[in-house]
Amino acid sequence: MANTAQARKRARQSENNRVRNAGQRSNLRTFIKKVIAAVESGDVEEAKTAYATVVPVIDSAVSKGLIHKNKAARNKSRLNTRVRAMT
Template identity: 45%
Template sequence: MANTPQSKKRARQNESRLAVNKARRSRIRTHLRKVEEALASGDKDAAQAALRAAQPELMRGVTKGVFHKNTASRKISRLAARVKALG
């Protein structure tokens, strides 16, 4: 358990950051799931629209420190390739 005032404050900050990051991660995963569902249904237009919505969300996660830049780039690249192959 935190004893010093500084460690108590850090514990409080960690809890709030956890909640914010969890919400961001959930939002990003929702967008990715929508792309996956559009791919599974075979609807290229819906998949492209979902991918266009997911890309800025992923990159926003990078700037907020939720994901590493290469991780987001890899996910976008792989999804884009699958959407392109759908045609």
Template identity: 65%
Template sequence: MANSAQARKRARQANKHYQHNTAQRSNFRTFLKKVVKAIVIGNKEQAQAAYKAAVPVIDKMVSKGLIHKNKAARHKSRLNSRIFSMQTS
């Protein structure tokens, strides 16, 4: 347990940041799941719309420092290639 006032404050801040980051990470994963779900269903238009909504969220996670820029690029690239390879229906 933290003994000094400074250590107690840092512990409070760490917990607050942890909760905020966890919520943001969950939101990030939700947007990815929406794109994947549309791909699995086979609805290309819905998948493209979900992808366009997910890209700003992914980029925001990078700017906030929650994920690495290479991880964001990897997710965007893989989702986009899966959408591109879908059959137009």
């Protein structure tokens, strides 16, 4: 248990950040799953639209420190490869 005032404050901040990050991470994964679902359904236009939607979400996650920039690049590359393979 935190004993000092600043330790208690850091514990509060850490909990708030954890909850916020969990929500944002869940949102990111949801957008990625939408692209995968569109690819698996075979709908080319829906897959392209979903991919165009997920790219700024991934970039935003990087700028917020949610994921590493290399992971973002890897995700975008793999998703783009799957979308392009449909055409």
